[in-house]
Amino acid sequence: MxxxxxxxGQSGIIVSINGGKTLIKRLAxxxxxxxxxxKIIGRTLFSGPLQIEVCGSxxxxxxxxxxxxxxxxx
Amino acid sequence: xxxGEKINIVLAGQGNTGKSAVFNYLTGLHQHIGxxxxxxxxxxxxxxxxxGCNIDVLDLPGIYSLTTISVEExxxxxxxxxxxxxxxINIVDSTNLERNLIFTIQLLELECPVILALxxxxxxxxxxxxxxxxxxxxxxxxxxxxxxxxxxSGLTKIVDKALELKTGKKDHGILKYGKEIENCIAxxxxxxxxxxxxxxxxxxAIKLLEKDKxxxxxxxxxxxxxxxxxxxxxxxxxxIHGHDxxxxxxxxxxxxxxxxxxxxxxxxxxxxxxxxxxxxxxxxHKFIGYIVMILILGGMFFTVFSFGxxxxxxxxxxxxxWHNWWNINVGITFLASLGWSAIExxxxxxxxxxxxxxxxxxxxxxxxxxxxxxxxxFLTDRLxxxxxxxxxxxxxxxxxxxxxxPGCLACRIMESKRERFITAVLVTxxxxxxxxxxxxxxxxKYVGILWAFGLYLFAMxxxxxxxxxxxxxxxxxxxxxxxxxxxxKTPDIKTIIYQTWDALKEFIFIAAPIVIISGxxxxxxxxxxxxxxxxxxxNPVTVKWLGLPAxxxxxxxxxxxxxxxxxxxxxxxLGTSNIADALTSQQMIxxxxxxxFYVPCVATISVFWKEYGWKKAMTICILExxxxxxxxxxxxxxxxxxx
Numbered sequence: 001m002x003x004x005x006x007x008x009g010q011s012g013i014i015v016s017i018n019g020g021k022t023l024i025k026r027l028a029x030x031x032x033x034x035x036x037x038x039k040i041i042g043r044t045l046f047s048g049p050l051q052i053e054v055c056g057s058x059x060x061x062x063x064x065x066x067x068x069x070x071x072x073x074x
Numbered sequence: 075x076x077x078g079e080k081i082n083i084v085l086a087g088q089g090n091t092g093k094s095a096v097f098n099y100l101t102g103l104h105q106h107i108g109x110x111x112x113x114x115x116x117x118x119x120x121x122x123x124x125x126g127c128n129i130d131v132l133d134l135p136g137i138y139s140l141t142t143i144s145v146e147e148x149x150x151x152x153x154x155x156x157x158x159x160x161x162x163i164n165i166v167d168s169t170n171l172e173r174n175l176i177f178t179i180q181l182l183e184l185e186c187p188v189i190l191a192l193x194x195x196x197x198x199x200x201x202x203x204x205x206x207x208x209x210x211x212x213x214x215x216x217x218x219x220x221x222x223x224x225x226x227s228g229l230t231k232i233v234d235k236a237l238e239l240k241t242g243k244k245d246h247g248i249l250k251y252g253k254e255i256e257n258c259i260a261x262x263x264x265x266x267x268x269x270x271x272x273x274x275x276x277x278x279a280i281k282l283l284e285k286d287k288x289x290x291x292x293x294x295x296x297x298x299x300x301x302x303x304x305x306x307x308x309x310x311x312x313x314i315h316g317h318d319x320x321x322x323x324x325x326x327x328x329x330x331x332x333x334x335x336x337x338x339x340x341x342x343x344x345x346x347x348x349x350x351x352x353x354x355x356x357x358x359h360k361f362i363g364y365i366v367m368i369l370i371l372g373g374m375f376f377t378v379f380s381f382g383x384x385x386x387x388x389x390x391x392x393x394x395x396w397h398n399w400w401n402i403n404v405g406i407t408f409l410a411s412l413g414w415s416a417i418e419x420x421x422x423x424x425x426x427x428x429x430x431x432x433x434x435x436x437x438x439x440x441x442x443x444x445x446x447x448x449x450x451x452f453l454t455d456r457l458x459x460x461x462x463x464x465x466x467x468x469x470x471x472x473x474x475x476x477x478x479x480p481g482c483l484a485c486r487i488m489e490s491k492r493e494r495f496i497t498a499v500l501v502t503x504x505x506x507x508x509x510x511x512x513x514x515x516x517x518x519k520y521v522g523i524l525w526a527f528g529l530y531l532f533a534m535x536x537x538x539x540x541x542x543x544x545x546x547x548x549x550x551x552x553x554x555x556x557x558x559x560x561x562x563k564t565p566d567i568k569t570i571i572y573q574t575w576d577a578l579k580e581f582i583f584i585a586a587p588i589v590i591i592s593g594x595x596x597x598x599x600x601x602x603x604x605x606x607x608x609x610x611x612x613n614p615v616t617v618k619w620l621g622l623p624a625x626x627x628x629x630x631x632x633x634x635x636x637x638x639x640x641x642x643x644x645x646x647x648l649g650t651s652n653i654a655d656a657l658t659s660q661q662m663i664x665x666x667x668x669x670x671f672y673v674p675c676v677a678t679i680s681v682f683w684k685e686y687g688w689k690k691a692m693t694i695c696i697l698e699x700x701x702x703x704x705x706x707x708x709x710x711x712x713x714x715x716x717x
Contacts, residue, residue, distance in 0.1 A: 028324030044360055056335075056339075059558055062556065
């Protein structure tokens with residue numbers, strides 16, 4: 001399932017990221033790589049961006065990008 | 075340390091970790107501070123004299139990685155490598171240790187002397203985060219010093235440490251990757267030995283494995299045969315790990331950061347929900363968040379308007395009799411009347427512009443320092459996508475409400491060139507504080523507050539339409555939003571006062587001379603009897619098409635210098651505050667619409683020129699001027715039915 005499928009308040013672990021290496025590197029620099037735990041904090045209406053918590057810090061991530069992050073539920 | 079010795083230190087770190095606050099404390103300068111990542115867009119230099127030493131301090135823009143992705147990152151990396159600073163102070167946000175350490179690891183790979191400042195240690199404590207910094211120090215083998223930059227705590231310790239480091243440089247080399255990667259690095263370092271590049275060998279080897287474009291090109295120019303070897307090694311790595319080699323390295327780095335964090339950080343989660351958590355939950359809520367946003371922004375404009383109106387009226391009373399006094403005591407000669415117009419211009423500036431600009435900046439800086447602007451980005455991302463940009467574009471917009479110049483510069487936080495350009499074009503259409511002076515001081519005061527709000531709404535609609543059109547014209551994939559969400563913090567009154575003062579200083583020292591000169595020139599033209607001649611030249615546009623008094627032609631020309639001049643000069647020329655007699659409501663609205671959208675002011679044009687070239691700057695000026703005149707004419711005709 002992709003990150004957008006997780007409900008608010010639930011956590012998932014990144015299994016893979018569907019994207020080019022620039023994207024993957026960009027995410028890794030912000031602490032998002034395979035095996036990282038992500039918690040969904042909230043999102044906006046009309047499939048807007050998600051607010052997530054990764055290694056203790058908060059990030060905002062566009063839903064298009066979030067749909068490329070494949071996770072398994074924790 | 076001998077007397078007068080010079081050392082230079084560099085502040086580096088991710089966005090929003092407090093680098094600028096450290097910089098300001100050390101140098102006594104007032105670099106802009108705000109609670110969002112990416113506000114420092116150019117490196118900034120200052121110096122201090124400490125213990126007989128001249129210390130040059132450089133504040134680098136916040137970056138996330140030292141692998142070249144954006145221009146600012148290249149600047150920072152190249153600076154550290156080529157200028158070989160005596161010491162790099164890595165400012166780390168203690169509340170986001172893990173993410174920040176990823177950058178630290180990359181910094182250490184550059185093999186420069188590093189001191190790690192664990193900044194915002196007080197906020198970390200509040201969040202229940204305890205960092206064992208002695209252990210951190212031994213794990214990464216660099217001095218670690220806890221600091222609270224906003225209060226200056228721990229900062230002298232850093233400088234002491236920097237002076238100490240200067241005497242004995244050391245290499246760190248304890249950050250080891252997995253066996254396979256280390257093996258590749260070792261093989262590459264071997265053949266890189268005699269390559270003559272200013273970078274450390276181990277670092278070049280890592281960057282080659284990461285497929286860094288710049289470094290690959292540099293090495294390729296010197297020793298093309300190495301690239302073959304690199305390709306082969308990368309393939310090996312990819313076979314073992316099943317990912318691109320650059321991803322493997324980035325992954326290991328972030329796992330390494332996670333490991334260090336878990337060994338040094340202890341979190342006791344608070345059971346109690348803090349005020350800041352509660353505010354955060356409300357301001358980012360799917361429904362309530364939007365209502366709060368409208369209330370906050372609406373409240374902001376309403377406060378600016380009410381305070382401005384009240385203050386402006388007070389000043390009006392004070393200045394009321396000054397003209398009579400002048401006429402009686404100085405006389406009514408040609409020179410005296412020129413002299414009065416200089417005074418009148420300044421009075422008009424103080425009376426009309428200052429009352430609105432002052433509260434505007436105070437509120438803007440409070441919101442910025444508090445951390446609300448990032449929330450607006452979050453809430454409006456979806457809407458921004460419709461204009462071909464993402465939520466971060468909101469930040470330049472909001473800065474642009476204050477002044478378009480920093481607004482245009484803030485567009486650098488957008489990742490792609492296309493988005494930067496679209497955002498910058500839209501920023502030039504945002505009513506800045508100078509235009510707000512016209513909207514509030516003219517339309518709000520004489521026609522009604524609802525009309526003033528209507529004009530803001532209208533401006534937003536125009537921005538949206540122009541954004542929609544330009545995203546269709548400028549092809550390209552919109553980049554997705556990804557940004558750190560800063561925690562709310564209590565706005566620091568000192569910072570806000572300094573920043574408001576900086577904005578006002580510019581207003582006083584730049585606007586006042588321009589206003590005086592323009593006032594005298596207009597009055598001289600008037601007294602020489604040339605006014606009808608110049609006005610008649612512009613008559614077809616101003617009088618025939620827009621239905622405005624002839625005098626506005628020359629005002630609109632002067633308005634290119636600074637937009638508030640349009641109203642200030644109008645007031646000065648008519649004698650302060652007889653505006654309602656000279657202009658009808660309809661004319662006021664038409665004039666406000668032209669002022670809002672026609673050519674950006676000189677300062678904005680020059681920044682736009684510098685950032686995007688003269689061709690684009692001129693095209694925008696012409697398009698916006700023509701567009702504004704057509705639009706205002708149409709509005710005038712629609713208003714014919716209303717009034």
